[in-house]
Amino acid sequence: MIEFLSMGKHTAFVYIAYIFSIVVLLLGYYLPHYALKKEIRIKNDKNNKNK
Amino acid sequence: MNISKIANLKFFYTNTRKISYYMSFFVMILFIIGIYWGLFIAPEDYLQGDSYRIMYMHVPAAWLSLQTYMVMAITGFIALVWKIKIMEIISIQCAPIGALFTIIALVTGMVWGKPTWGTYWVWDARLTSELILLFLYIGVMVLYASINDKRQAVKITSLLAIIGLINIPIIHYSVEWWNTLHQGPTVTKFDKPSAHTTMLYPLLYMFIVFNIYFITVIIKRVRLGIYAREKNSKWMEEYTDD
Numbered sequence: 436m437i438e439f440l441s442m443g444k445h446t447a448f449v450y451i452a453y454i455f456s457i458v459v460l461l462l463g464y465y466l467p468h469y470a471l472k473k474e475i476r477i478k479n480d481k482n483n484k485n486k
Numbered sequence: 487m488n489i490s491k492i493a494n495l496k497f498f499y500t501n502t503r504k505i506s507y508y509m510s511f512f513v514m515i516l517f518i519i520g521i522y523w524g525l526f527i528a529p530e531d532y533l534q535g536d537s538y539r540i541m542y543m544h545v546p547a548a549w550l551s552l553q554t555y556m557v558m559a560i561t562g563f564i565a566l567v568w569k570i571k572i573m574e575i576i577s578i579q580c581a582p583i584g585a586l587f588t589i590i591a592l593v594t595g596m597v598w599g600k601p602t603w604g605t606y607w608v609w610d611a612r613l614t615s616e617l618i619l620l621f622l623y624i625g626v627m628v629l630y631a632s633i634n635d636k637r638q639a640v641k642i643t644s645l646l647a648i649i650g651l652i653n654i655p656i657i658h659y660s661v662e663w664w665n666t667l668h669q670g671p672t673v674t675k676f677d678k679p680s681a682h683t684t685m686l687y688p689l690l691y692m693f694i695v696f697n698i699y700f701i702t703v704i705i706k707r708v709r710l711g712i713y714a715r716e717k718n719s720k721w722m723e724e725y726t727d728d
Contacts, residue, residue: 439526442536445601449539452594453521456543460517460699463586464510467706474713 493572496721499712502705509702516695523688531685540598542688546696548591551619552654554584554700558626559651562644572708574640575715577647578630579707583700585623592616603667611660612668615653622650636715 442449524542531538558580565573595613596606607613626643633639661670681689716722 442525442539445535445537448537448597448601449525452540452543452597453525455593455597456547456590457517457521459586459590463583463703464699464706466582467703467710471706471710471713474710474717478717 493570495571495575495712495716498572499709499716499722500725502709506702506705506709509698509705513695513698513702516698520688520692520695524692528685528688529682534602537598537601538685540594542692544591544594544598545689546693547587547594548616549693550696550700551584551587551591551616552657553697554580554587555619555622555647555650555654558584559644559647562640562647565640566644566648571715572712574637574644575708575711576704577644578626578640579704579711581623581626581630581643583703583707585620585627587696587700588616588620588623592620608667610666610668611664612657612666615657615660618653619650619657622646622653625650 440446520542524539528539528542530536558577561573561580562577564570565577592613595616599608600606626646629646630636630639630643633642660666661668713722
């Protein structure tokens with residue numbers, strides 16, 4: 436398994452680049468996703484209070 | 487389908503929820519395939535060894551950083567001239583996505599630079615102009631956030647985006663106009679690309695996947711932008727699917 440994952444002497448560089456990119460791409464997706472959910476929840480809470 | 491209908495905020499918001507949901511799964515699967523292809527199937531480079539595999543994240547992110555800026559400037563121009571609301575929202579929502587692509591391109595470039603050039607950073611034309619692109623994206627976001635009247639804010643950020651367009655050909659041609667440590671074009675030499683097809687195909691595949699990711703995220707961000715603007719409108723009050 437380790438041999439399969441090995442990138443020779445550049446293993447650390449390759450995986451750091453990939454992991455960083457994946458984390459940033461996930462952030463790019465989930466930030467607006469949860470921001471919208473939060474906005475909707477705030478609006479609904481407000482509406483429920485007014486009722 | 488009528489374009490004016492898609493440009494309608496209500497139509498866009500109510501019809502893209504499911505599309506965005508399914509595209510998220512689709513793009514995730516495509517990314518897994520692309521990452522596996524780039525890391526384990528593409529052959530090792532005879533000169534750079536395995537470090538060149540960073541290219542499959544670095545290059546599409548760099549291309550998308552330029553492409554996203556062009557979308558931001560073009561939609562900003564349309565918003566400025568024809569005052570189409572959805573174009574205003576698309577234009578401003580491009581900035582955070584473009585900034586993310588630029589950050590990926592810069593950081594993966596630095597991580598690739600260390601084993602290849604022996605340094606993380608040099609102030610050469612390509613790297614510096616790409617850094618200026620990041621500052622342009624940040625400038626657009628900060629400017630938009632600092633103005634209370636959002637329709638007025640979009641006019642000003644659109645102008646900044648249009649002026650900043652001058653940086654795009656500078657980034658693209660920097661490796662030809664100046665002596666840079668960054669390598670010259672590899673893929674865009676369409677008559678004779680210097681990468682072998684076994685390395686080139688996963689790169690083109692990842693470019694397509696990054697584009698699908700961009701569409702998925704821009705739909706999400708535009709829905710967020712529409713909600714922020716229209717949350718007090720009658721149709722939004724009546725819409726209960728979210």
